Structure formats: C-alpha cells, structure tokens
Amino acid sequence: MARLRNSKSFRNASIFSVEELIWLLHTRYGPFRWVQRYEPITELVYTILSQHTSDLNSQRAGDILLNKFGSWEAVTEAPLNAIEETIRPAGLSKQKAPRIKGALQTILKLRGTLSLDFLAGLPLEDAKSWLRQLPGVGPKTTAIVLCFALGMPAMPVDTHIHRVSKRLGLIGPKVNADLAHDLLEPMVPPNEIFSFHMGLIVHGRTTCKALRPRCNDCVLRIKCPSKMD
Numbered sequence: 346m347a348r349l350r351n352s353k354s355f356r357n358a359s360i361f362s363v364e365e366l367i368w369l370l371h372t373r374y375g376p377f378r379w380v381q382r383y384e385p386i387t388e389l390v391y392t393i394l395s396q397h398t399s400d401l402n403s404q405r406a407g408d409i410l411l412n413k414f415g416s417w418e419a420v421t422e423a424p425l426n427a428i429e430e431t432i433r434p435a436g437l438s439k440q441k442a443p444r445i446k447g448a449l450q451t452i453l454k455l456r457g458t459l460s461l462d463f464l465a466g467l468p469l470e471d472a473k474s475w476l477r478q479l480p481g482v483g484p485k486t487t488a489i490v491l492c493f494a495l496g497m498p499a500m501p502v503d504t505h506i507h508r509v510s511k512r513l514g515l516i517g518p519k520v521n522a523d524l525a526h527d528l529l530e531p532m533v534p535p536n537e538i539f540s541f542h543m544g545l546i547v548h549g550r551t552t553c554k555a556l557r558p559r560c561n562d563c564v565l566r567i568k569c570p571s572k573m574d
Contacts, residue, residue, distance in 0.1 A: 360568045363532050370544025373564040377543040379496050385461035386417050388494035392486045393444050394435040406435035417459050421449045444481030451479050465495045484526040498535035502526050505549025512571035
C-alpha cells in the first residue's frame with residue numbers, strides 16, 4: 346500500500362480555507378440539513394451507549410432499555426444489574442450502566458425533571474460546562490447532544506473527523522480527540538459547524554479511510570498534504 350505523506354501545519358501551509366473545505370465537501374456529499382435526531386435526554390443516553398461500539402448496537406441497546414423500563418425516569422430507579430443486563434448488546438455494560446444511571450440521577454437532582462431543553466437557552470460554553478459535570482460525559486458526548494439534539498454550534502469529533510483533520514493539517518499529528526474539539530470548533534463559522542461535521546465524517550467513512558484511503562477518488566486530493574504517493 347502506498348504511504349501517506351506527513352501532514353503540514355494547516356495555518357502555515359494555508360492549504361485550504363475552511364470555506365473551501367466546506368464547499369468541496371458539500372458539493373461531493375451534501376447538502377446537509379439539520380434535523381433533530383432524538384430529544385436531548387435520549388440523545389445523551391444513546392451517545393453514552395455508543396462509546397466503543399457501533400451505532401447499530403448502541404441504538405438497539407437504547408431501544409431495548411427504553412422499551413423495558415418504559416421511561417428514563419424508571420431507569421433512574423432500576424437496579425444497576427438490571428440496566429447492565431439490558432444494555433449488554435452495546436458492550437462494556439458494567440461501565441456504561443452506572444454512567445447512564447448516574448447521569449440521569451444527577452440531571453433529576455439538579456433540575457427536578459429529566460429534560461435538557463433548557464440548555465438551548467444558555468451560551469454555548471455554559472451549556473458545555475453544565476453537561477460536562479455529569480458522570481461519564483466528556484467533550485464528544487457533550488458536543489453530540491448539543492449539536493444533534495439542540496442544533497447548537499458544537500463540534501463533535503469522532504475517530505473519522507479526528508483522522509481526516511490530522512491528514513488535512515487542520516490539527517497537529519499529536520493532537521488527541523479531546524483537544525481537537527477545542528481547536529476545530531473555532532475554525533468554523535457557527536452556522537456551518539453541522540455541515541462541516543457531517544462532510545468530514547462522511548468523507549472519512551467513504552473516502553479517507555483509516556487503512557486504505559481512496560485518494561484517487563478524493564475531492565480534496567489537489568491540495569491535500571497527505572495524499573498517497
């Protein structure tokens with residue numbers, strides 16, 4: 346397999362402007378229109394379930410969990426071992442069960458109700474800080490809930506976006522995924538964050554793959570600093 350060249354610094358090389366990237370990704374894969382995927386509490390639970398597993402497995406486990414107990418309020422009162430057994434299809438159930446129950450109980454304690462709709466009325470950084478206090482909720486989960494459930498300009502960074510951003514030189518080669526959230530988000534106009542996120546994730550899944558990137562079919566090939574030799 347041909348090897349990828351080392352990425353240069355995005356700012357120093359001025360390879361792409363963000364506007365150019367958004368336009369090229371939109372042209373190839375778009376358009377991307379925001380539609381609420383789940384209401385915020387459900388998005389939170391499903392996102393915790395999705396950690397280190399496929400979307401299919403996490404959605405299946407979330408559906409089973411909600412159908413079995415009937416409501417998220419009932420999950421807060423359910424025995425931990427019953428939650429663990431129910432979400433087993435998502436994997437790592439012993440870790441995820443206490444995170445889910447702890448997050449839901451904390452929300453109920455702080456707000457008196459299992460609703461996160463109030464976050465839409467907060468400044469973005471305040472909404473992030475509020476979610477980050479919940480057990481098992483990190484930068485990625487926070488950004489997913491705010492972006493996909495509430496339409497707020499938070500930038501989720503998954504493994505595909507992390508990989509593609511490094512190859513394009515948007516972030517340095519040693520930047521981890523958590524830090525990438527803070528570096529990528531300010532680069533993009535708030536009203537374009539959802540489209541930018543979706544464009545990069547589709548590009549990473551279909552073209553800029555981890556092991557065998559399809560550089561010959563890449564819409565970004567002309568300027569990409571990491572294209573295959």
